[in-house]
Amino acid sequence: MTYSIGEMAKKLNVAPSTLRYYDKEGLLPFMERTESGIRIFKDSDYEILKIIHCLKATGMQIKDIKEFINLVMKGDESIDARLELFRKRKAELEKQMADLQETMDTVNFKCWYYETAKKAGTTDVPDSMTDNELPEDMRKIRAKLKK
Amino acid sequence: MTYSIGEMAKKLNVAPSTLRYYDKEGLLPFMERTESGIRIFKDSDYEILKIIHCLKATGMQIKDIKEFINLVMKGDESIDARLELFRKRKAELEKQMADLQETMDTVNFKCWYYETAKKAGTTDVPDSMTDNELPEDMRKIRAKLKK
DNA sequence: CATTGACTTAAAGTTAGCTATAAGTCTTAT
DNA sequence: ATAAGACTTATAGCTAACTTTAAGTCAATG
Numbered sequence: 001m002t003y004s005i006g007e008m009a010k011k012l013n014v015a016p017s018t019l020r021y022y023d024k025e026g027l028l029p030f031m032e033r034t035e036s037g038i039r040i041f042k043d044s045d046y047e048i049l050k051i052i053h054c055l056k057a058t059g060m061q062i063k064d065i066k067e068f069i070n071l072v073m074k075g076d077e078s079i080d081a082r083l084e085l086f087r088k089r090k091a092e093l094e095k096q097m098a099d100l101q102e103t104m105d106t107v108n109f110k111c112w113y114y115e116t117a118k119k120a121g122t123t124d125v126p127d128s129m130t131d132n133e134l135p136e137d138m139r140k141i142r143a144k145l146k147k
Numbered sequence: 148m149t150y151s152i153g154e155m156a157k158k159l160n161v162a163p164s165t166l167r168y169y170d171k172e173g174l175l176p177f178m179e180r181t182e183s184g185i186r187i188f189k190d191s192d193y194e195i196l197k198i199i200h201c202l203k204a205t206g207m208q209i210k211d212i213k214e215f216i217n218l219v220m221k222g223d224e225s226i227d228a229r230l231e232l233f234r235k236r237k238a239e240l241e242k243q244m245a246d247l248q249e250t251m252d253t254v255n256f257k258c259w260y261y262e263t264a265k266k267a268g269t270t271d272v273p274d275s276m277t278d279n280e281l282p283e284d285m286r287k288i289r290a291k292l293k294k
Numbered sequence: 295c296a297t298t299g300a301c302t303t304a305a306a307g308t309t310a311g312c313t314a315t316a317a318g319t320c321t322t323a324t
Numbered sequence: 325a326t327a328a329g330a331c332t333t334a335t336a337g338c339t340a341a342c343t344t345t346a347a348g349t350c351a352a353t354g
Contacts, residue, residue: 043293046293047292047293050253050292051253051257051292054250054253054254054257057246057247057250058250058254076264076268076269076270079261079264079265079268079269079270080265082261083258083261083262083264083265086254086257086258086261087258089254090251090254090255090258093247093250093251093254096247097244097247097248097251099204100204100240100243100244100247101244103201103204103205103240104237104240104244106197106198106201107201107205107233107236107237107240108237110198110201110229110233111230111233111234111237114226114229114230114233115230117223117226117230118226118227118230121223121226122223122226123223123226145194145197145198146190146194
């Protein structure tokens with residue numbers, strides 16, 4: 001099964017110009033073309049574009065994704081390097097998830113803070129609460145916001 | 148306790164120019180200055196800068212954070228609007244966490260894929276595995292990458 | 295009292311990742 | 325065979341969030 005750039009863009013939910021940009025940046029060195037120069041996308045191209053999307057979602061830059069594609073083009077001799085790369089992305093993702101959880105803790109604190117302020121009609125009430133008037137799980141978070 | 152822009156920047160682990168930029172963009176309308184025009188940062192400014200950092204971490208843009216700051220400046224009459232805002236940030240964060248988990252699933256699949264390829268010396272081995280040769284938790288993920 | 299280093303502003307420059315434009319070619323349907 | 329719509333390239337433009345630069349002022353030290 002093959003696709004035009006417009007069909008592949010639709011399948012991936014990106015603009016055709018994005019795929020041309022990726023090609024120009026060297027992310028798609030495996031692309032085939034018709035005699036007249038039109039790109040032919042295959043199912044294997046779809047799979048690698050999904051991986052490109054995944055790597056982007058881990059925070060990787062286009063120029064570093066290009067290096068990964070270069071490894072792929074080298075074939076089996078780069079298996080170790082590619083495994084290493086994905087292990088690093090995994091570690092990076094774990095950090096991002098921890099950061100996001102910290103952000104969530106702060107947002108949860110602020111939700112509690114404004115719920116309490118809403119009931120009282122003023123932020124003075126949550127502001128003046130002592131540590132043991134606070135819900136237990138809010139104490140560490142408030143302390144960190146002030147530290 | 149008060150701080151210069153350099154001291155506050157260090158406490159927050161950002162560049163002083165970033166704090167000037169935030170001020171210029173209207174994120175710090177509460178800033179006080181010395182007679183000669185030098186910014187004086189207080190502990191309360193530190194707290195609100197932490198909240199600005201938190202909102203940025205939820206993916207909010209500077210111009211939208213500015214609107215939140217405007218609400219804060221209105222005082223108690225904007226409590227409802229601020230509660231609503233943090234509830235929206237919470238929903239947004241939950242979506243981001245789900246997306247990150249999907250990315251993590253794909254990265255985990257690729258780690259398994261290259262570990263298997265490494266043992267075999269070639270990617271042909273994981274590539275040619277049928278669904279029931281795959282670890283159970285890898286099946287749905289591989290299927291999604293190909294769909 | 296002069297030097298050093300931190301502060302001030304306004305404005306220009308940077309970076310990533312697209313996105314749009316112009317001018318032209320290819321493909322398909324009538 | 326011609327018109328519509330998708331494709332091509334190269335190049336310019338865009339946006340967000342800083343970051344740097346230039347030119348100058350302020351505050352603390354020897």
